[in-house]
Amino acid sequence: MAIDLMSVAGWMKDFATQIHDNADLLTDLDREIGDADHGANMDRGMRAVIDLDPSTFPSAADYLKKVGMTLVSTVGGASGPLYGTFFLRVGTAWPDVENPDLVGLALRAGLDGIIQRGKAAIGEKTLVDALSPALDEFDANAGDGMGTALQAAAVACAAGRDATIPLVARKGRASYLGERSAGHQDPGATSMTMLIEAASRTLS
Amino acid sequence: MIGIVVVSHSRSLGLAVSDLAAQMVPPEARPQMRVAAGLDETTFGTDAAAIAEAIMEADSGAGVLVLVDLGSAILSAEMALEFIDPELAARTKISSAPLVEGLIAAIVTASTSATLEEVCAEAVQGLAGKQDQLGDSPADSMATPAPTEGGLRFSWMIRNPHGLHARPAAALVSGLRGIDATIRISNTTLSKGPVSASSLTSIQTLGLRRGDLMEAEIIGPESEKAYSTLTDLAHSNFGESKDIEPSINATRLDHPRQDPMRTGHQIVIGEARYIAIDPDASEYIAGDVPTELARLNAAIDAVAQTLENLDKGSTLGIYGVQLLTLKDEFTLDELRSDIQGGLPAIEAVQDRFTSFAEQFEAIDDPYLRARAEDQRGIQRMLIRALLGSEVSPGLASGILIMPELDPITAGTLDPELCLGVITTSGGASGHGVLLAQSRGFPLLTGRADARTIPDGTLLAIDPVEGRLFIDPDDEELSTLKEEQSKRAAATAEAIRLAHKPAVTGSGTRIIVEANIASIQGAHDGLEAGAEGSGLVRTEVLFADWDHAPSVDEQAEVFIAIGKALNHQTITIRTWDPGGDKPLPFLPQDPEPNPMLGERGIRVMRRLPDLLDDQLAAILLASQETPVRVMFPMITSPKEMLWARSRLVDATRKVGGQIQAGMMVETPASALRARDFLDLADFISIGTNDLTQYTLAVDRGNSSVTEVAKGDRSAVWDLIAMAADAFKGRPVCVCGDIASDPESVARLIAAGVTELSVRAPLIGMIKQAVRAVPCAVQIRE
Incomplete structure (x- = not known):
């Protein structure tokens, strides 16, 4: 069976809760190296997402694409097009059978979308630094089932997030700070970790 | 509106x-x-x-x-x-x-x-x-550099074939020297650096390879000047503009016409002479800090003097690089501060250069890794100078055994005294090895077994077979001497007859041509006796271009090659990118299995404009010099039909008429060669790829070379099938098998009519053709 619409909606609800509860943390992180809007922006976007009625969508894939479009139109900051692209691509590639390898490919399509949109590479202190190792671990553990793969991904994602602390930002507002951006955790990598951790709680 | x-x-x-x-x-x-x-x-x-x-x-x-x-x-x-x-x-x-x-x-x-x-x-x-x-506009709005915090930022994708190795890095350091600006360089691709642009050593440790993104941050009063200098340097590829194989080409230029008998293939017999390349520093008595600093300065001057003398007689550029390595500001500062910290000069030199050499050895690129030898070469010279002995290891006679061959030693080897060199741990691609080979010294590299040979032992080296004879007995010795004079006679004979046609014992004329990858290569080919070219590798010819060459630019190069070969027929292979041969102006996504991926004609089907331009250029060139065209990686008649239709279109536009052939390099096209009879005027068998695809051995993977060298009956059958199908038309072999004298008779027996080989081997291959007796021609 597919990872059904309701599980995916549960994933979004869990993520929205995490974002809402940690909005101040995200905004504070963003204040250190950016424009202090990441928490508020993501919270606004995810609230609009949970206002969607999942039962009106024919499939999880369609729902995920709508999540992407909703974020594009409601987040406002750079996270809008970045997370928007992520969900649009994930939705487009979301499998209609439950197969961890295919889910891995869908998530990777999302990562590729983010890289393409933001022109970010690994090591530039962005959410790519969290998502990329997470998907590597997901793929490595996909053979042991969704649950194991997602748990491994969540652990790697958090490690990637923590590893952004010493990095010097090369993208976005933080890059204006140059060397001074080192020593701060990247807010985008932080929210991305919440997304993958939410997936490990809801999709396995 | x-x-x-x-x-x-x-x-x-x-x-x-x-x-x-x-x-x-x-x-x-x-x-x-x-x-x-x-x-x-x-x-x-x-x-x-x-x-x-x-x-x-x-x-x-x-x-x-x-x-x-x-x-x-x-x-x-x-x-x-x-x-x-x-x-x-x-x-x-x-x-x-x-x-x-x-x-x-x-x-x-x-x-x-x-x-x-x-x-x-x-x-x-x-x-x-x-x-x-x-009044705050940038001086030159056309080239407004992107500002970084109070400075400028310059980005560049390295396109030098060997990356930013010693020579281009040296050009960068010396080009920027004297400009009042602080320039820091990083390898963004590998996230290495930044390091100071005034330090050759530090720049090289960035491991900037072809395709890597280099970034420079420039701060200071003359940052604009530094920026424009850096821009010019980068656009000239740091002095390597059109140098496709810099080290090899330069090496060849260095000793343009030495005795052609000294091919480096000659058998030599002589006494072992161990060169203690690492001098014994235990006798060194350290002085106080000022003394040690003065000794260091004197040693540096002595080594610089030696290098300058060597550099004067050489266009190789290696000694200039060594000089810059020696006078590297970063290195000197480190040495001085070590000495001021109480370390004797000799220990400072030992520690610092050992650590530099180790950094190079850690780089994941065989070419840069070999640069560790340069560092150790400087280290040895400095230590010898500090010990008060001759800077260069001396002009020893006999067969020299040494741990590795650095360029200084290689450059000072005296052909009157030194018969050959055996290294016990060095690799086969160091500057020193390339230089000694180009100077015609027989070499064996990486022979750990030679370490224990006592001085004075009688040795013989056969560099062709890669064999070392230790203390050969009289019988072996006389066999060796016989082989030695036979080989010398054969070389002499091959040179004498290199410009004569090659005809087998039964009167079959075989065309022996050169594989060409540069205009210089075409000149070398003619000199070596080539009858045209059976393979012009266009993707290598233009490998260091950052944009696709225009129709006119390509035509000009093709005509120059034809001219260099005295207007004998050249066979131009259309772009064959992919696999191990990327083109900078033709981005390809990385593939998990590139050898089985989008290669050759497959890329052209995605980007037909590139092929159309090249066909137009080939047709233009054909109006000045005899040309054939051939298409790579053809597996089905459909592909060949498509390629020919592009050629017809190009002919309609440009005019001209040329023969069109195809590479046979897959089992598919060899097995079904007959299906191509209406489509190809000739075939050229690429035996390297044919072997790879038939025996399932990655041609770049050294762990399976033995399989590739083993039983190749299947490959031989495929060659015979393809040649048989095209009986009566030109059948060329341009892979490595054609350059192997032992395989020539069998190729001819299979029906091959042309052999396209590495230029220096043309004389020998022609001789191998002449040695083919009537008997093997019985086939028909």
Whole structure:
């Protein structure tokens, strides 16, 4: 069976809760190296997402694409097009059978979308630094089932997030700070970790 | 009239700037304008969907200019282009113009019914007026470098074939020397650095390979000058402009005409002489700090003197690099501070250069890794100088055994005294080894077993077979001497007859040609006796171009090659990218299995324009010099039919008429060669790929070379099948088998009519042809 619409909606609800509860943390992180809007922006976007009625969508894939479009139109900051692209691509590639390898490919399509949109590479202190190792671990553990793969991904994602602390930002507002951006955790990598951790709680 | 869309984080800013700009033109002349700004009246943000809608509304068929404020406005605008009709997206341009000034310039220009490009150009120039008035415009607005915190930033993709190795790195260091600016260089691709651009050693440890992104941060009073110097250096590929195989080419130029008998293939017999290349420093008695500093300076001067003398007699450039390595500011500072910290000069030299050498050895690139030898070469010379002995290891006689061969030793080897060299741990591609080989010294590298040979032992080296004879007995010795004189006689005979045709014992004429990858290679080929070329590797010929060469540029090179070969027929293979041969101007996504991926003609089917241009160039060249064309990686008649149809189209445009053939390099085309009889005027068998695809051995993987060298009966059968199908037409072999004298008879027996080989081997291959007796011709 597919990872059904309701599980995916549960994933979004869990993520929205995490974002809402940690909005101040995200905004504070963003204040250190950016424009202090990441928490508020993501919270606004995810609230609009949970206002969607999942039962009106024919499939999880369609729902995920709508999540992407909703974020594009409601987040406002750079996270809008970045997370928007992520969900649009994930939705487009979301499998209609439950197969961890295919889910891995869908998530990777999302990562590729983010890289393409933001022109970010690994090591530039962005959410790519969290998502990329997470998907590597997901793929490595996909053979042991969704649950194991997602748990491994969540652990790697958090490690990637923590590893952004010493990095010097090369993208976005933080890059204006140059060397001074080192020593701060990247807010985008932080929210991305919440997304993958939410997936490990809801999709396995 | 084009339309204009304003994208801003703030709705009030977006509306206000539109009102301001609208004042500039009367209402009836205003272009369509839409504002996509803010998430609502008060919430800052941008919305890709709203931008997409605004673009659709603003377009009246002439295109849309999108002006953005910053940050996510750019991302959202780019995303909007994906939401709209691709045709509309194609006539929509997101401008980097400043929002206020750019919008005003855009509205005014658009109202004159200017094109999208014209409006865009004006908008981007929007700041010029203000800059002029306030006098803070960058000196050269055409080449405005991107500012970094108070400095400039320069980015460049390295396209030198061996990356930023010693010579180009040295060109960079010396080019920037004396400019009053602090320049720090990083390898962005590997996230290494930044390091100072004044340190050759540090730059080399960045491991900048071809395709890596180099970034320089420039700060200081003369940063503009440094920026433009760096730009010039980069555009000349740091002095390596069109040098396709820099080390090899330079080596060849260094000793242009030495005794052609000294091929480096000769058997030599002589006494072992162990060169203690690492001098014994235990006798060194350290003085106080000023003494040690003075000794270091004296040693550096002595070594510099030796290097300068060597450099004068050489165009190789290696000694210049060594000089820069020696005088590297970073290195010298480190040495001095070590000595000031109480370390004797000799220990400072030992520690520092050992650590540099280790850094090079840690680099994941065999070419740069071999540069560790340069570091150790300098270290040895400095230590010898500090010990008060001769800087160079001396002119020893006999067969020299040494741990490794550095360029200084290689350059000072005396052909009157030194018979050959055996290294016990060095690799086969160091500067020193290349240099000694080009100077005609027989070499064996990496022979650990030679370490224990006592001085004075009688040795013999057969460099062709890679064999070392230790203390050969009388019988072995006489066999060796016999072989030695036989080989010498054969070389002499091959040289004497190199320019004569090669005919077998039964009277079959075999064409022996050169494989060509550069214009210089064509000159060398003619000199070696080539009867034209059976393979011109276009992808190697233009491998260091950052843009696809134009029709005229290609034609010019092809004509130059034909001319260099005395207007004998050359066979031009169309672009064969992919696998292990990427082209910088032809980006390809990495493939998990490139050898089985998009290679050769498969790439051209995706990018037919590149093939069309090349065919036009080949046809143009054919009007000046005899040319054939052949297509690589053909597996089915459909592909060949497609390639020929492109050739027909090109012929219609350019004129000319040429023979068209194909590479047979897959089992598919060899097995079904008969299917191509109506499509190919000739075939050329690429035995390297044919072997790889038949025996399932990766040609670049040294752990399976033994399989490739083993039983090749299947490959031989395929060669015979292909040649048989094309009986009566030219059948060429251009792979490595053709360069193997032992295989020549069998190839001819199979029906091969042309052999295209490495230029230096032409004489020998012609001799191998002549040695083919009547008997093998019995076949028909």
